[in-house]
Amino acid sequence: MLSHVSIVLVGTSHPGNIGAAARAMKNMGLQHLVLVSPDSFPHPDADSRASGAGDVLSGARVVSSLAEALADRTVVFGASARQRTLPWPVVEPAVAAKGAMAAAAQGGRVAFVFGREDSGLSNDELQRCHYHVQIPTVDGFSSLNLAMAVQVISYELRLELLGLLEKARGKARPSTRSADLMLSPRDEGWDVELASMEEVDQFLIHLEQVLVEIEFHDPDRPRQLLQRLRRLFLRAHPDRMEINILRGVLRNVQRKAAISDGNKPH
Amino acid sequence: MLSHVSIVLVGTSHPGNIGAAARAMKNMGLQHLVLVSPDSFPHPDADSRASGAGDVLSGARVVSSLAEALADRTVVFGASARQRTLPWPVVEPAVAAKGAMAAAAQGGRVAFVFGREDSGLSNDELQRCHYHVQIPTVDGFSSLNLAMAVQVISYELRLELLGLLEKARGKARPSTRSADLMLSPRDEGWDVELASMEEVDQFLIHLEQVLVEIEFHDPDRPRQLLQRLRRLFLRAHPDRMEINILRGVLRNVQRKAAISDGNKPH
Structure with missing residues (x-):
């Protein structure tokens, strides 16, 4: 099931970190590495730090945007070192892992996203994630090395x-981690497949367009409106039918709005 | 209590790994580093990989034998990648940590010992340890980088x-490790109070009314539309500001729809 999980590194500066991350992944049984606009890749430093995990490096997919990296994913965790101005659902690593594997067991496609060495993920990038995952650290020295x-x-x-x-295999693991935890209250028996990130993004773009048309949203005075709506809908983890319903609602609103403006329907 | 725990690195070849280990330690609140016969220390590679954990490096104790490093310790764990010919008590990391902190709480002095990059700890060294700790890895690619x-x-x-x-402090930790179940990953640090059920219901009634007005929903052929939307929004557990935003959107839609119908706004 780890084959359903990809590791996405955004804007990595030091190719050595890419190699070290590949080795860490392979040690733990992960294979799928996606690199969003790395500064230098391929690179001899990546090869040398990978040390036996060259197959993970050579299989890495290099893309130019985070949206592209996440297009087919259904559950996305973003690594974040600190609390953001707009709070987001934050989970600790063990909880994230539990949620990820539960999703993978049902055919979900999961990504863990890691940001730049110096500045992490931007707010915009973090807002593409369903959950933020925080590795507990001491106060005042919280920035882990990327590969760590x-x-x-x-x-x-x-x-x-x-x-x-x-x-x-029918035996409980003698571990502190065996408690049950549900990231999403829909682990079993859901009737419809989860929407992919691309489908959710298209809905959110459509929503924004409609909010402008009905004069609810002024792009020149954005406040936090779009971020709050994005957070709300990501949290709900819509399935495909729900997204279809919501898109249908938006189309009907546009038809009405167009009539009221004396224009043709879109 | 982490001040009762030391990290002992034996015969490290690459000073970069010493620096990376120091950083990892400091991130997690550990300070006491002991180096047994390192190949090169101090070294600029150690300094550069330590990146802010220079205090851990400068406080490191360099000794010439493992026995010396362990002299004052009361509980010793040795990192081991594989089963030894002479079986030894082997624990997983979480169990080792639990034992270490329990010992520290009673004034014990704990060490975790890590071997050489290429060959780990020798049998003789491992036999100086009370327990062996094994980090679970995939078969066939089991050797973690030392600092990892x-x-x-x-x-x-x-x-x-x-x-x-x-x-x-008398409260259970919301973690998989304390057997707690967390339905919503936003228990703490959210910026706005959760909406009450009444507020959510009022929103859903308003939504239904708008769906009729924009001719998306036909009350005579309800299908499962309203149930699906209710399920979606309940799952998201909206806060009060989010409900206010959604109600505002509905009001603007109604205003537009009313105009298109030639009626006054509601």
Whole structure:
């Protein structure tokens, strides 16, 4: 099930960190690495730090935007070192791993996103994630090396996998981690497949357009409106039918709004 | 209590790994580093990888034998990648951390010992340890980078410390490790109060009314539309500001729809 999980590194400066992350991934059984606009890749420093995980590096997908990296994903966690101005659902690594593996077990496609060495993920990038995952650190020295953060998350994913394997074999794992926890209250028996990130993004773009047309949203005075709506809908984890319903509602609103403006429907 | 725990690195070849280990330790609140016969220390590579943890490096004790490093310790864990010919008590990292912190709480002095990059700890060295600690990895690619192994153990120690602190304060930690179940990952630090059920219901009634007005919803052929929308919004657990935003959107839609119907706004 770890094959359903990808590690996404955004804007990495030091190719050595890419190699070290690849090695950490492979140690824990992860294979899918996606690089969003790395500064230097491929690079000899990446190869040397990968040390036996060259296959993860050579299989890495390099893309030019985070949206592209996440297009087919259904559950996205973004690594964040600190509380943001707009609070977001924050989980600790073990909880994230549990949620990720539960999603993967149902065919979900999961991504963990890690930001730049110096500045992490931007607010805009973090707002593309369903959850923020925070690795607990001491106050005042909270910035983990990038590959170390990948190691901790990959380690938690492996522990969760082992826990699930043990459970499947009918014996409880003698560990503190065996408690049940549900990231989303829809782990079992959902009737419709979760919407992909691309489908959710298209809905949010459509929503923004309608909010402008009905004069609710003024792009020149954005306040936090769009971020708050994005956060709300990501939190709900819409399935495909729900997204279809919401898009249908938006189309009907546009038709009405166009009539009221004396224009043709869109 | 982490001040009772030291990290001991034996025969380290690459000074960069010493620096990276120091950073990982400091991130997690550990300070005491002991180096047994390092190949090169101090070294600029150690300084550069330590990146802010220079105090851990400058406070490191350099000794010439493992026995000397362990002389004042009461509980010793040795990192081991594989099963030894002579079986030894083997624990996983979370269990080791629990044991270490329990010992520290009673005034014990704990060490975690890590071996050489290429060959780990010798049998003789491992036999100086009370327990062997094994970080779970995939078969066939089991050798973690040295600093990564230090990161995983330091992380588990921090988790255990946090768990103990919470317990001491009399509240369970909302974690998979305390057997608590968290339905919503936003228990703490949200900026706005959650909406009451009444507020959510009023929004849903308003939404239904608008869906009729924009001719999206036909009350005579309800299908499952309203149930699906109710389920979606309940799942998101909206806060009061989010409900206010959504109500505002509905009002603007009604204003536009009323104009298009040639009626006054509601």
